[in-house]
Amino acid sequence: MNRILIIAAVAFGSSKLGATVVVNLGSADSFAVLGSTTVTNTGNTTIFGNLGLSPGTSITGFPPGQVAGGATNIHIADATAILAQNDLVTAYNYAAGQACANTLSQDLGGLTLTPGVYCFLSSAQLTGVLTLNALGDPNAVFLFQIGSTLTTATNSSVVFTNGGQGDSLFWQVASSATLGTSTAFQGNILALTSITMNTSATIPCGRALALNGAVTMDTNMVSIDTIGCETTQTGGSVPEPSSASLILLTAAAGMTFRRWANKISK
Numbered sequence: 001m002n003r004i005l006i007i008a009a010v011a012f013g014s015s016k017l018g019a020t021v022v023v024n025l026g027s028a029d030s031f032a033v034l035g036s037t038t039v040t041n042t043g044n045t046t047i048f049g050n051l052g053l054s055p056g057t058s059i060t061g062f063p064p065g066q067v068a069g070g071a072t073n074i075h076i077a078d079a080t081a082i083l084a085q086n087d088l089v090t091a092y093n094y095a096a097g098q099a100c101a102n103t104l105s106q107d108l109g110g111l112t113l114t115p116g117v118y119c120f121l122s123s124a125q126l127t128g129v130l131t132l133n134a135l136g137d138p139n140a141v142f143l144f145q146i147g148s149t150l151t152t153a154t155n156s157s158v159v160f161t162n163g164g165q166g167d168s169l170f171w172q173v174a175s176s177a178t179l180g181t182s183t184a185f186q187g188n189i190l191a192l193t194s195i196t197m198n199t200s201a202t203i204p205c206g207r208a209l210a211l212n213g214a215v216t217m218d219t220n221m222v223s224i225d226t227i228g229c230e231t232t233q234t235g236g237s238v239p240e241p242s243s244a245s246l247i248l249l250t251a252a253a254g255m256t257f258r259r260w261a262n263k264i265s266k
Helices: 002-016 026-030 079-096 243-265
Strands: 019-021 031-035 038-042 046-048 050-053 058-060 074-076 102-104 116-120 124-126 129-133 142-146 150-152 157-161 169-173 177-179 187-191 195-197 206-210 215-218 221-223 236-238
Touching (some): 026 031, 026 079, 031 038, 031 079, 031 215, 031 221, 038 050, 050 058, 074 079, 079 142, 079 187
Parallel strands (some): 031 050, 031 206, 102 116, 116 142, 124 150, 129 157, 150 177, 169 187, 195 215
16 A cells, blocks of 8 residues: 555656746736836847837937837837836736745856746846756746846856747846846846846847836847747746656556556455
8 A cells, every 4th residue: 555655646746846937927028128217229229029118208219229010019108008017017026926946146157057946135147158958848937036136247148958948037136137248138137126238238038127217228139029939828837847747657657556456466
């Protein structure tokens, strides 16, 4: 009997190895850039996705900056921008409220991390390359909770290996975020205050979303429309066995039980 109980624990208890984290951006999902007080731009910035501002009313620098879809994708203190900001607050609070599984204190540069929730009690820095290993899951979620500021050095980058993409990467920043010159960033920045993208910094798959401050840009690119960027839902497992794995485990347990029962009957 004990053997049967152990097998059942292996087959069914494994579903508790990981918790599901789904950061739902709501209507803010359609925005590549969303600010609160102002959005300012210098140079030939390109935004693929909506550009919005609320409750502020001043968006400057477009043109020379361009928004895919033109003026129809720019929302200034209208119902669409107001709703997006409200949904952003909900998403931010949800992300901030997730249990931290891994506390970090060192520079993110040079690290290789697997899906999960990571937190910095104060500020976070990225100098060099941060590698995110998605372990073969294209929807693998990475959530970084940052207690203060997020800053990246010149030419820093965030890269994925073994699947994964920026749409399921979230940066919950309790102050402001600053991307250094020519940083190749990834993921959704949810900043409580402001976001500054220095010259030629890019987010090829992700968003720059500021709850209470400005978004400042200079010859940047931010996109939510890159091929392979959008997932079927904004979120995924952090980490959890796949349904296929659980089915295989259950089948294996059943086969073992039948073999054991046959031996007993003989």
